[in-house]
Amino acid sequence: MTYQTITLDIADDIAVIRLNRPEKYNALNGLMRAELTDAVRSSADKARVIVLTGNGPAFCSGQDLSDSGDVANPDLERTLRDEYQPLVRALADSPIPTIAAVNGAAAGAGANIALSCDVVIASESAYFLQAFSRIGLIPDAAGTYWLPRSIGSPKAMGAALFAEKISARDADAWGMIWEAVEDDAFEKQWQSRAAYLAKGPTMAFRKIKETLRGSWGETLEGQLDHEGKAQGACGQSRDFKEGVMSFIEKRPPHFEGR
Incomplete structure (x- = not known):
């Protein structure tokens, strides 16, 4: 598929998706x-x-308000149901790890799209902004799901x-993101993180995502059951056998992702 508003490059098992409307600060249109x-x-x-990042000075400035249709009577529920929710689910439920490499401002829906990824790495000059109440929205x-789970109520x-800016450093300290990185080291850092995950035990990563995310609505008994089943499946994988052998033989593992 040829894209008009994003770019997609896949190399060395890493898919880098770049939001590519820099003149609009990568605002999200339909x-x-x-x-x-x-x-x-x-x-x-x-x-x-998968790495999600932005071209230009911003990661994503949120909803493109010029693309909202009938401003006097917008159907925001439909837009969320049909356009935003599939994107959030695609990121959160992806069978492979997802990284948001936040290179600049992440505002409104842009901030929450980033938080939908498994790991968020931000440049030190980046910030996060829940701007919704400024225009009378929630x-x-x-966002109402990720925020209280990451930084508390x-x-x-x-x-x-x-609706105040949260610096990357504060987001890091509060537990909203994985790490904030100095600007001159940012690109190299997220590339290094992506390369690590691309060479790792993909099945185990998938099970980690499933069990950690699933635990939020589970009892201890139920979670122990899910944990046991997931571990049993991982124990049958070739990557587990490779991990054990590499440990015994004192060499780096070569995971196939199966």
């Missing part, structure tokens, strides 16, 4: 949402890790009500 969803889904069969694109409530 076409971009559709293309992102397609690229995330299709990359799962062609790579072992956080969407799964008090911080999530303040971020939503006050």
Whole structure:
């Protein structure tokens, strides 16, 4: 598929998806949402890790308000159901790890698309902004789901009500993201993280995603059952056998991703 609002490059088992509307600070319009969803889904069969980042100075400035249709009477519920929710699910449910490499401002839905990825790495100059209340809305694109789970209810409530910028360093300290990296080391760092995941035990990564995300609505008894089944499946994989042999033989493992 030829994309108009994003780019997709796959090499060395790493799929790099770049939001590519720099003149609009990578604001999300309907076409971009559709293309992102397609690229995330299709990359799962062609790579072992997905990186989502932005071209230009911003990661994503959120919804393109000029693309909202009837501004006087918009059907935001339909837009979320038909366009944002498939993208959030594609990122969160991808069978391979997803990284958001936040190179600049991540505002509104842009912030929450980043939080939908498994790992968020941000440049030190980047920031996150739940801007919704500034125009009379609530956080969407799964923001009401990810925020309290990552930074707790008090911080999530303040971020939503006050709509203030959260620096990458604060996001790191609060537990919203995995790490904030100095700007001059940012590109090299996310590439290194992606390369590590691309060479890792892909089946184990998938089971890690499934069991950790599934635990949020599970009892201890139920989670122990899921954990046991997932571990049993991993124990039958060739990657597990390779991991054990490499440990015994004191050499780096060569995981096939199966």
